[in-house]
Amino acid sequence: MKVTIIGAGNVGATCAEVIANRRIASEVVLVDIAEGYAEGKAMDIMQCASNSKFDTIVKGSSNDYSLTANSEVIVVTSGIPRKPGMTREELIGTNAAVVKSVMESALKYSPNAIFVMVTNPLDTMTLAALKITGLDRKRIIGMGGALDSARFKYFLSQKLNKPVYDIEGMVIGGHGDTTMIPLIRYATYKGMPVTELLSLEEQEEVCKSTMVGGATLTKLLGTSAWYAPGAAVANVVESILYDFKRMIPCSVLLDGEYGQKGLCIGVPCIIGKNGLEEIVEINLNDKETEKFLASVEAVHNTNKELTV
């Protein structure tokens, strides 16, 4: 099982480390445009192997895509991250050009790979990847909801004072501070609706913290976060490689689902060996539908900036 991660920066290298530590793949190739950087990150991760007890081989490449040949999954994290005060949308021009060049190079060596997009603005970059490559929508999955849902579950666990692994919850919609929709009505603690355990005010606080979860960390760290994003990507990669068919909210191209077409946005997806196996259409009430439609409009507006 071979995975390529393009961009050996914070998110890419963390993802490689999680994949190795959890022995999700037998080989990981990190690629970066910065000379020596991917090799350095790969060597550093490999020097964890004897202490952390993994046998995954992690290699690094300075923009030589021949090393990536026959990867089953390719993760795209290359691009620039957010700086404090920046929105994800402000990254669009630079990152679209990066996505174009790396995807064209990667596809030459791994024509059958499934792509997991991470570069922001996520929903627009996922659409850009589809337009650039012309690949079937099953093969291009945007990772945003997996991270936002992990943050949602974290804030729920804090508010409930209960372990995070006893909590279920999903965030759908655009991967943006104002466009994501934490589905509090569907969130549970051991099967019990959290709406029965938290006051309306507490529910509101959890949803707000989730929505600004990325921005809060960007402010604290001076750049966007990487541990939770890296782990969230690894989880998506694992579901593809092992055909787990986990339900994970991902940004995928809608073709009539949720009454929408022609945009990529976060919806519950079954993720397996073919990439997107199925889109799950859950019932949304009037308020949730209203939020989803506003999110759709916001993503469409960002997509207008796309020139590829």
Ligand SMILES: NC(=O)c1ccc[n+]([C@@H]2O[C@H](COP(=O)([O-])OP(=O)(O)OC[C@H]3O[C@@H](n4cnc5c(N)ncnc54)[C@H](O)[C@@H]3O)[C@@H](O)[C@H]2O)c1
């Ligand atoms: N989808 C999500 O949930 C999510 C979460 C966190 C970050 N992000 C996004 O992921 C991207 C990466 O974030 P990061 O914190 O790892 O940034 P980073 O700056 O640490 O890493 C990006 C890396 O990409 C490399 N790169 C740039 N152009 C390249 C090219 N043409 N080919 C190969 N490598 C190239 C850079 O040299 C750098 O090492 C950003 O766009 C960020 O906004 C998305």
